[in-house]
Amino acid sequence: MSEHAVAGTQTVPIQITLNGEPRSLSVSPVTTLLDLLRNHLDLTGTKKGCDHGQCGACTVLIDGQRFNSCLQLAVMQDGKAITTIEGLAQDGRLHPLQAAFIEHDAFQCGYCTPGQICSAVALIEEGRATSREEIREFMSGNLCRCGAYTNIVDAIEDVAVRRRQPLQEAAE
CATH class of the missing domain: 1.10.150.120 ([2Fe-2S]-binding domain)
Known part of the structure; x- marks a missing residue:
């Protein structure tokens, strides 16, 4: 059973490490990583700006590299480590x-x-x-x-x- 099911008729199970924590999710194949983070996991630090990959407001780290999360499907992140702004601070200390x-x-x-x-x-x-x-x-x-x-x-x-x-x- 997945930890969190994301809206949609058909879902795909994925395993990710989100801000250092392993997560098992079921996501719709059409859900963007940005929408998964903001709308389904309540990580609202990542912002939706243009929703076309042109402004960078939705930039997150995927396996240490920067990506516009609005251009990434959540199902493409299976097995990857994702860091959002919420995951940068460590032990109560700002990055x-x-x-x-x-x-x-x-x-x-x-x-x-x-x-x-x-x-x-x-x-x-x-x-x-x-x-x-x-x-x-x-x-x-x-x-x-x-x-x-x-x-x-x-x-x-x-x-x-x-x-x-x-x-x-x-x-x-």
Whole structure:
């Protein structure tokens, strides 16, 4: 018996790891990952913006890579690890990027912030955040209608630099 059945006449069983917790679900073949997260699992941090993969508000991490959840069918996630904004904080402590977004005032309305942060986590893990220009380029799939881009780049750069420093000091 599945932990949670998602609306639809026909369902498909899937196993995922969601924010570090194994989950058994039955999902309709037409349910997007975004709708599964928001409407059926009550993880509303992931936002529905354009619903066409153009704004990045729905960005989540799937096996550590960033994806627009509005373009992913939930059934395609069988066996995968999915991390949403709700899963980034550990042991009651904000993820360094969450803290940096607060410190650098990298949001105004906050609607795009969860997607921005998830995308930035992957960007730093990919090792591509080596300059402000690269950060801007590789974050270009995440739009901010409020125009907080300068502060967003500041926050990402701050975390990327702090992350690289111990590696550079160890090499010296």
